[in-house]
């Protein structure tokens with residue numbers, strides 16, 4: 001797709017989709033391109049993301065880049081970078097929206113990636129707002145484990161322990177399409193047959 005980049009400085013890109021759709025890979029790809037062009041980049045992770053060593057971003061496929069875990073939003077306002085990449089954007093505090101706007105107005109290219117929906121198919125409010133404000137949006141899909149079609153849903157395997165903020169890995173979530181997710185929810189809702 002042809003895209004015209006704003007000539008007068010900053011803009012916002014959002015990469016969204018379900019788990020295992022390669023969002024962080026795509027974030028790294030764009031940041032690596034910027035780095036090759038000699039631009040100063042920073043990768044930021046939310047305070048609650050404790051999956052990785054604090055100074056790295058590691059994707060499910062094992063690719064890694066240096067990243068900074070953000071403890072307060074003020075830190076972002078002070079960073080000296082031409083391109084800011086924010087991973088797991090859904091876990092940042094709502095104030096991140098205004099901080100991003102401010103940085104974009106200062107001429108920074110900001111690239112956010114994260115889940116668009118939780119496992120109940122509710123939009124993450126921060127991500128919904130950023131999608132509305134972004135110049136560029138990419139919605140990625142994974143491959144449905146049920147049928148091989150395009151998956152848009154991060155299906156939670158044990159919904160009885162419901163809690164929106166669970167930073168997941170392969171053992172708790174499956175990428176499913178709408179239809180397979182509905183089917184699986186119906187199976188789980190069925191009472192156990194007497195034995």
Ligand SMILES: [Zn+2]
Nearest residue numbers: 144147177180
């Ligand atoms: Zn499916």
